[in-house]
Amino acid sequence: MAAADVERHSKKRKAAPEEEAPAPPPAAFPQDVGLEMGSEDEGEDGGDVSDDGVVDHFPEIDTRSDTEDEDYTEDGEDEPDESEEDEEEDEEDGESSEETSDDDLGIFPKAKTVISDITGQPKRVYPDIEPDYDSDSSTEDTPNRVGDIPMHWYDDLPHVGYDINGKKVLRPARGDELDKFLKTVEDPEAWTSAFDKNLQMDKPLSPEELDIIRRLQQGENPDASYDPYEPTVEWFTGKGKEEIMPLSAAPEPKRRWIPSKWEKQKVMKIVRAIRQGRILPNKPKTASTQPQFYPIWNDEPSSAPAPLPAPKPRLPGHAESYNPPEEYLPTQEEREKWEATEPEDRERDFLPQKYAALRLVPAYDQFIKERFNRQLDLYLAPRVHRVKLQIDPESLIPKLPSPSSLKPFPVYKSLQVAHEGRRVRTVSVSPDGGWVVTGDEGGVLRLWEVMVGKEVKRWTFKSKIGAVEWCPRTDVSFFAVAIEDRIHFLFPPNLPAAILAATQHALSPANLPPPPAVPSPVKWVSVPAAQSSTDAPILSLHLPSSPEPPKQLVWHRKGDYLASVSEGQAGVWMHQVSRRHSQAPFKKIKGAVQLVLFHPSKPHFFVATQRYVRMYNLAEQKLLKTLTPGIRWISSMDVHPSGDHLIVGGYDRKLCWFDLELSDKPYKILRYHSRALRSVHFHPTYPLFASSSDDGSIQVFHARVYNDLMTNPLIVPLKILRGHEVKEGLGVFAVRWVPRQPWLVSAGADGQVSVWCS
Amino acid sequence: MGRLKQKGKAGAAKAYVTRTAAVKKLQCSLADFRRLCILKGIYPREPRSRKKANKGSSAPTNFYYAKDIAYLAHEPVLRKLREHKTFAKRLSRALGRGEWSSAKSLEENKPVYRLDHIIKERYPTFVDAVRDIDDALCMIFLFASLPSDSKVSPTLIENCARLAAEWQLYVMHTHALRKVFLSIKGVYYQAEVFDQTVTWLVPYQFTQTIPTDVDVRVMLTFLELYQTLLGFVFFKLYTDAGLVYPPPLDTKKDEGAAGVGAFSLQEAKDARPAVTTTSKVVEIDGKRISSKDVRQTIKSITASNPDDPDVQMTSVEAAQANDDDEEFVEDTTEENPDEDTPSAPAFTTATLPTLKTLSTLPQSTSSKLFAPYTFWLSRETSRPIFEFIVRAFGGRIGWPATSGSGSPFDETDESITHVIIDRPAVQKPNETEAERERRLRRKYVQPQWVVDCVNAGKILLEDLYAQGKTLPPHLSPFCERADAYNPTAGLIGGEEDEEMDEEEVVEGEGEDDEVEGSEDEEPVARPAKAALKAAAAAEDAAALRAAELAAEAAGVDFGTFEKETKKAQKKARKADAPKEDEAEQDMNKMMMSNKQRKLYERMKYGEKKRTVERQQLEQKKRSLEKEKKRRAKSS
16 A cells, blocks of 8 residues: 555655655545554554564664664764754755654554464563653653743754753754755645644644544534534433322312303303394305495585596597498508508507498407506506697797888899809909909909999919908908918909009008017018009018918908908918007917907997807907807807897808897897808898808898897898809808898809809 | 706606606506506606606606606505405415315405595596596496306496496486497497586497407406496486486386386485475576476477477477376476477577577477477387487387387277388388378387487488488588588588689670670671780789770770779779788798798698698589489480
């Protein structure tokens, strides 16, 4: 068995002496438990038998001597030198522990039965006892005799105590962590050994101790000798031990055999009650199960309102008849469609059918199901109280004055000017209402007459025209054009001499005004009046460079200030023509500026960002109010000539009318265009405004504003002007009113500029 | 400063509870909660904002009013349901232990709940109850025709059949039936009781089976309530009519399948309710009007217009009504006729027939429509339906023994005027003389005739409904919307259009003729007409002047020219006006508020849907008629 073990285990095991009985792992290998236990048992009491007498010597040798012997045999040195021991501790350690474990087996000397040579009978032979002091292993204790003291007292001493002779017991050498680890790997018994505090080294556990550990692990009684299933000993019961004599000699009481009086009295009470009819033992049940009806509504009803009655089911129509008119019968398609739809989605829960006679009508298979559904409706469906409106839907449409009573307004297209198919982004009408300037994306700027559409002059620039705007002054005549990062000032041909002179003087005066104290990044470059012509700009402003031309130009009503809006953060510039000076009114503005606008009468300035319109007082340099139109992206804005009303158009098809005196919220929100709004414009004199959209239509409104604060402005839709084509999803870019006429000029993405007349 | 408002402590969050919360609060099972809801008539509500009511969650749940649930918590029935729960536990324990006697005594003392107080709560007045018996009647009639099984006990079905018969008896007795409709689902009846129209649906007599996807427990709970409700309603109806409730049942007749005839109406002799005596003489506008006056008025009204044969017929029947009435219910005294016509005061006030009273007339007089006639039911017709209809309208009816016992006369009775027959006409080769004579004397009609007469309020011609003939379509008497498709009206719209077109063409020709006649010169007339047309088209003065000149050149004198231009302009204006109007309206829609626009669009949508439906039906009818014509031509 030992051989088998040896073969099974590692090579280290082979190095260990053959004769030693391997300490079996008690519970680690459950499949081997039986085997190992057997071997252990044998090892315990018959270890010698298996080991064939080689162990015979061991009990006689004490541990120390044994190890020394081993050392001796191995090293060939007799001297048990401490230093030597320290040095060789590594190799010795494993073996010494094995030795000790071997030694433990022989601590209690046991008798051996040996067949006597002389008698031939088996006899007990005890091992010889050496008359040495520590020959008796039972009395043999640890060599360290310091007793039960805290061992850390010896921590910084080379020894760990004293032996019986008063000699120092030196501290056993302890390896480093690697050694410890190697020991646990190499030494098969390392895991059954524990640290001995007294000796300051690991000592293997004895089989008895291991057995105790095993028992504790398995939850058994740690005492191996305890037997929980001992046979019981019957001390007082059982045969021959019965109690014969009574404990008390008192006679049995009468109540044991006499019926109770009180019980009788109680029973008699019930009996009497039943006899007298006070208790009915079996009530007649039939009367109570049958419902009893009585005039329940005879007494006054409660004043509480009756619960609302459930809605009655719809009464059947002609289609449900057993013999309906033929037109109610479904065609094949209708039948298929009905069958294909889900039962919940069907408009009718049956298919009309026609039977020639009443006797042919079958049972309706959905009858119970329908009753059940009705009941589910009654108790499971939430009910909502709805007021049924009995009104004519037409009465909901507001009654507005007829457009014919609000004439004049543009109704037809009187002429059309083509721009060779390029998108016309911008249009402006001269303040006298005679001339129109239009600029397209190709850089062509055209000047033509409103009445006949005759082109008078054409300028061609290199890049697209961002905006064009006539100066509102009537004593001079010129307009500003935004191209790239420039703003050019041009004047039309054929001007009367006086106006021409005034214009030239205004734009390029002979003696320039003094340059401003703070130099502006905008450069003013003008051609001297003598060399100026209609072909080239008389005055140019060089704005800080930006990829796109300024998208909007706005004149102040007096014609001295011009505001321009470009892309980017510092896009708003205010240019003063008379002083030839530009300044940026805002250091920083929240959001990208879309549009700006001068108030017609007050020093107020509107700035539209993507979502909000802010109103500033330029004189006091402060924010007056912020208007919230509720539009996602503002596209256009215009202020009423009175200055109290503002309209804002957005790319999300909405047009908001603000009453500036009233609120920051729109007075009215209109949504009538089917695509984004592009432009809105108030007529300067007539009560009209127009909006244009990407759906290619222009909507003209009558907008009357009253002087008293009580009356709301009257907005009446007048006319939808159609005639522009939608090209690549773009419709009419700009609409402008002709100042003294109820005429409208519109510029579209189809390259057409139209004049609409009344 | 007020107290801080906490979320979920006020408003919708407090006013509504979810079903789970309600069940938890009432500490009953979901089944018991459902039962309570059915009995008490509590239904879920739709909060305005589900999110607010559900404390911010938008999970789909049903909400009840918290007050409704608090009201349920005090319900005696709920207590009884709890008692029943403990009873069931005790019983099962007793049965499990084999304690038979205690189980028996437990069973005997089983808690039973009553619904009287619920009826009173849900229907504080009798009229409320009558208004709401539609569903109850439908269920009762359905269960009366169901076979009994493990879920539906025979006693329940018996009770339902009894209630159904009691209702029919009452309606027949008071002649309250107004309309009948034979649909593919069953027969719809409409009666007028206490000025309330009560409509109920009775399935055709076939065995119904309860489908598996129907929860019978729910239906039985409803039925429990309905039985109680109808019991009280019938009690009141019967006692007010001076009858004994419940009407005694003749078991022998019942076993012979006499149906309604097994019950006999008994006059309550001893205590006549005060209601009926007061209803005998009605005081209107300070005038005391007795039933006699009423009858006289009816007579005078019906006699006043003898031209219409239908009305004449009704007058005859009105004259006979009294005698017949007395025949039908033996003990009824003279107070009957006005008692069962709730609209009677409407025309008793008027001594002379006005247009208004005449319009209400057919309804009231038709309650005794069949009084002069005696019907015989053929074997294949449904006896319960026609016995009920005919007797409710005052007619006498008999049936063969195969349809059940209790027929008041047999087939050979001389008084039979109509035979309701529903089989194809077959020539009988071996007909005796008596039979032949009888056949000729009687009118053989199909069952639809009876119903159509009832709905029309007059006796229709029997020829259309004679035995074996193809019946005219049976239409629903329940009035629909005014703008709905009317199958009886000829196709006015389409035909008119066509006719109009034709007329216009004819007119145009006529005008041409006239012009030609007056001018006598064709070549002159043409330019003149052109000039006129130009004048009509011309809007501004310059164009008008030009047209005038042209006309003059053509030789039209100024007077006629002016007339013509005016006419033409008017026409043009007329044609233009609606268009302009429409455009203006469309533009004005811009100025509508969002709410109004949505409402407007919804209304328009409904209108459009209805017109489309109507047009489809009309289209179908037109094509069907064309088909018919073509077939008639080809054959």
